[in-house]
Amino acid sequence: MAEYSTLGSVAVLQVNNPPVNSFSHHVRQALVDGLERAQRDPAVRSIVIMGKGRTFPAGADIREFGSGAAVKMPNLLMVLQAVDTCQKPVVSAIHGTALGGGFELALASHYRLAVPSARMGLPEVHLGILPGAGGTQRLPRVVGVKTAIQMITSGQHIKAQQALSLGIVDKIVQGDLLKEAVSFARSVEGRPVEDRRISQKTVPEADKVDEVVEAARKTILRKARGAIAPMTCVQAIQASVLPFEAGMAREAELMAFLMTSWQAPAQQYAFFSEREVRRWSHPRDKRINFKTAKPRVVKSVGVVGAGTMGMGITINLLQAGLKVVMLEVNKKQLDKAVNTIKKTLSQKSASQKMSQLTTAMDYSQLRDVDIVIEAVFENMRLKKEVFRKLDAVTKPQTILASNTSGLNIDEIAAVTKRPDKVVGTHFFAPANVMRLLENIYGRQTSPETVATAMQLGVTIGKVGVLVGNCPGFVGNRMLGSYTAEAVFLLEEGAEPQDVDRAIEEFGFPMGPFRMGDLSGTDIGWKGRIAKGLTTEHGPPPATPALYRRGNRYCPLPDMLCMKGRLGQKTGAGWYRYEPGSRTALPDPVVLQMIQDYRQEHGFKKRTISSQEIVERCLYPLINEGFHILDEGIAARSLDIDVIYLFGYGWPRHTGGPMYYAERVIGLEKLLCSLETYSARYPDHAHLQPSPLLRNMVAKGGSLAALGTDSKL
Numbered sequence: 001m002a003e004y005s006t007l008g009s010v011a012v013l014q015v016n017n018p019p020v021n022s023f024s025h026h027v028r029q030a031l032v033d034g035l036e037r038a039q040r041d042p043a044v045r046s047i048v049i050m051g052k053g054r055t056f057p058a059g060a061d062i063r064e065f066g067s068g069a070a071v072k073m074p075n076l077l078m079v080l081q082a083v084d085t086c087q088k089p090v091v092s093a094i095h096g097t098a099l100g101g102g103f104e105l106a107l108a109s110h111y112r113l114a115v116p117s118a119r120m121g122l123p124e125v126h127l128g129i130l131p132g133a134g135g136t137q138r139l140p141r142v143v144g145v146k147t148a149i150q151m152i153t154s155g156q157h158i159k160a161q162q163a164l165s166l167g168i169v170d171k172i173v174q175g176d177l178l179k180e181a182v183s184f185a186r187s188v189e190g191r192p193v194e195d196r197r198i199s200q201k202t203v204p205e206a207d208k209v210d211e212v213v214e215a216a217r218k219t220i221l222r223k224a225r226g227a228i229a230p231m232t233c234v235q236a237i238q239a240s241v242l243p244f245e246a247g248m249a250r251e252a253e254l255m256a257f258l259m260t261s262w263q264a265p266a267q268q269y270a271f272f273s274e275r276e277v278r279r280w281s282h283p284r285d286k287r288i289n290f291k292t293a294k295p296r297v298v299k300s301v302g303v304v305g306a307g308t309m310g311m312g313i314t315i316n317l318l319q320a321g322l323k324v325v326m327l328e329v330n331k332k333q334l335d336k337a338v339n340t341i342k343k344t345l346s347q348k349s350a351s352q353k354m355s356q357l358t359t360a361m362d363y364s365q366l367r368d369v370d371i372v373i374e375a376v377f378e379n380m381r382l383k384k385e386v387f388r389k390l391d392a393v394t395k396p397q398t399i400l401a402s403n404t405s406g407l408n409i410d411e412i413a414a415v416t417k418r419p420d421k422v423v424g425t426h427f428f429a430p431a432n433v434m435r436l437l438e439n440i441y442g443r444q445t446s447p448e449t450v451a452t453a454m455q456l457g458v459t460i461g462k463v464g465v466l467v468g469n470c471p472g473f474v475g476n477r478m479l480g481s482y483t484a485e486a487v488f489l490l491e492e493g494a495e496p497q498d499v500d501r502a503i504e505e506f507g508f509p510m511g512p513f514r515m516g517d518l519s520g521t522d523i524g525w526k527g528r529i530a531k532g533l534t535t536e537h538g539p540p541p542a543t544p545a546l547y548r549r550g551n552r553y554c555p556l557p558d559m560l561c562m563k564g565r566l567g568q569k570t571g572a573g574w575y576r577y578e579p580g581s582r583t584a585l586p587d588p589v590v591l592q593m594i595q596d597y598r599q600e601h602g603f604k605k606r607t608i609s610s611q612e613i614v615e616r617c618l619y620p621l622i623n624e625g626f627h628i629l630d631e632g633i634a635a636r637s638l639d640i641d642v643i644y645l646f647g648y649g650w651p652r653h654t655g656g657p658m659y660y661a662e663r664v665i666g667l668e669k670l671l672c673s674l675e676t677y678s679a680r681y682p683d684h685a686h687l688q689p690s691p692l693l694r695n696m697v698a699k700g701g702s703l704a705a706l707g708t709d710s711k712l
């Protein structure tokens with residue numbers, strides 16, 4: 001609701017709809033009623049609108065989308081029209097986050113005040129829609145088309161000070177917002193409101209709009225990678241040079257197009273899933289969950305290993321205000337890491353944050369920390385050695401976490417006397433940037449330990465997802481079938497750039513080969529050597545070239561590594577790189593290597609369509625997701641989707657692999673395609689449809705229902 005009160009001549013409307021004061025139907029109704037009441041009351045000469053509790057309205061109620069409540073009158077447009085055309089000055093007083101419809105409400109007001117900590121913006125693009133309550137028409141009238149495009153297509157929030165510089169906010173107020181707003185409202189009483197109406201202004205430099213739009217188009221199309229909302233936002237902004245009513249009509253038309261697209265619900269699903277993962281449960285025992293398990297307090301963290309991952313994790317922990325003891329046995333590496341950490345932390349807070357960091361070369365210095373995150377090389381023997389030492393030196397309550405990307409947590413835990421306090425915390429590189437934290441539940445991990453790892457994720461600003469223990473966990477296990485199929489495509493006739501192009505056109509920031517070059521082609525190679533699938537000098541003795549342990553195997557990635565082509569770091573991998581450049585250039589040497597290989601093994605080169613590339617790479621990945629759900633490694637399909645959205649660059653506008661499978665491809669079609677491909681390639685095991693997928697197609701049922709139905 002919106003609470004109505006008066007303070008002398010000022011009517012105050014306070015939106016009260018926790019947690020974020022969104023514009024649910026009852027709020028819209030209360031605002032319209034409040035405005036009418038204020039208009040009617042001769043004693044009222046000005047109106048203040050603000051939010052109660054933590055924030056100014058953060059936009060429309062996204063939970064209403066697609067339901068009757070969203071279209072129930074009055075809609076938001078009517079509320080904003082009432083504000084804009086009000087005869088008495090309306091002042092929006094902003095604190096917290098004025099987002100989406102909330103920011104649009106502020107723009108429809110005649111004056112805007114903000115506290116210094118306030119932030120504002122139009123993030124609708126992240127929900128697959130556009131600011132459809134006049135945001136695409138009013139914002140350019142204040143800041144110009146170029147800035148409006150930047151703000152609306154990025155969805156970024158800006159701070160109060162920047163809003164002031166851009167002319168969005170009239171004044172930044174210190175102290176009590178209500179008091180300040182009421183006093184400001186009094187000061188503008190009696191002044192004409194006509195020239196305060198943004199809707200009646202014209203767009204600055206309107207004659208240059210086509211030029212600006214054209215310049216923005218290329219960048220936006222490249223960045224959007226298949227998402228339709230960003231460019232549709234631009235089209236709406238372009239219409240802001242028309243008379244206001246005509247621009248609003250165009251905005252409404254484009255909004256209707258986006259609202260009815262398949263991408264909007266996918267992005268709204270992504271929004272809620274990102275938050276839903278916080279309500280975790282044990283994948284196989286739903287009685288153990290975020291409500292029943294209590295985390296331990298974590299104030300200090302040990303990090304073992306000062307390589308790329310250890311360094312990134314340390315930065316992340318320091319940024320969150322935690323005390324860190326970073327252990328590295330190699331002094332040179334330790335010094336290098338400290339320098340990099342210092343440089344990476346923001347200038348403003350570097351010295352304060354660095355004072356929270358202790359470096360160590362001796363394990364005994366980790367004795368008092370609350371949790372240790374091991375981030376040494378991905379090698380079981382080494383990890384076991386580290387865990388034995390940690391178990392010996394740390395206090396009994398200390399939780400021991402491994403940043404393994406796929407090794408067996410139970411095997412690591414077994415070398416300690418506290419397997420209940422061992423957990424997997426899989427960070428993604430760069431660890432101080434990537435939002436995903438895949439937490440792994442071992443067989444003996446206690447609920448308290450899991451709750452602590454999940455809470456630590458929240459503390460350090462990660463999106464934490466809890467999964468069970470299996471090789472590669474969820475993310476890398478699914479990725480395995482994707483990369484395997486990508487190299488099989490090379491055998492048949494595709495070139496690395498064909499595969500990458502198709503996957504990037506689908507929406508990934510990078511295809512598998514460019515990604516391989518970035519992370520280092522030797523990472524997978526070392527893993528295959530460790531598993532005995534290959535050696536540093538070629539296939540193990542007496543191994544058929546194209547098979548390992550009965551499974552189809554493509555040795556092309558091993559051959560690449562044997563040539564010393566380890567990716568960007570060696571200037572050559574699947575592509576070549578000019579010195580100092582990260583641009584992947586197709587390399588005749590690699591193409592020849594692939595061609596020779598095809599000839600040697602009797603593969604006949606054929607042209608492979610982008611559609612086949614996408615299906616062959618992504619369908620097995622999704623299929624593995626069904627296996628994972630079936631085995632209870634992930635509790636819900638949304639957990640898998642969030643892992644892929646936040647850790648693997650899966651395009652957000654498709655909702656994530658499992659959402660995409662069910663809502664966009666359709667399970668029946670997915671099954672049919674997998675059956676077709678597996679009939680064509682009977683020895684590609686990952687193309688064999690999962691029993692769960694077959695079952696769901698045969699019996700019906702949704703992935704969402706699967707997540708909420710406890711298997712126990």
Ligand SMILES: C/C=C(\C)C(=O)SCCNC(=O)CCNC(=O)[C@H](O)C(C)(C)COP(=O)(O)OP(=O)(O)OC[C@H]1O[C@@H](n2cnc3c(N)ncnc32)[C@H](O)[C@@H]1OP(=O)(O)O
Nearest residue numbers: 019020022058059060061062063097099100101123132275
């Ligand atoms: C047409 C369309 C129009 C006019 C629009 O306005 S579209 C909506 C535009 N606004 C947004 O996209 C804002 C979305 N919300 C956020 O960015 C953040 O929630 C926040 C910055 C406002 C607050 O962040 P934080 O403090 O981290 O809190 P959470 O993100 O965890 O959110 C708390 C709970 O509130 C729910 N929520 C948030 N925004 C909305 C909303 N607009 N409608 C409905 N519900 C919303 C969110 O899901 C959390 O719920 P729980 O998970 O706690 O149940």
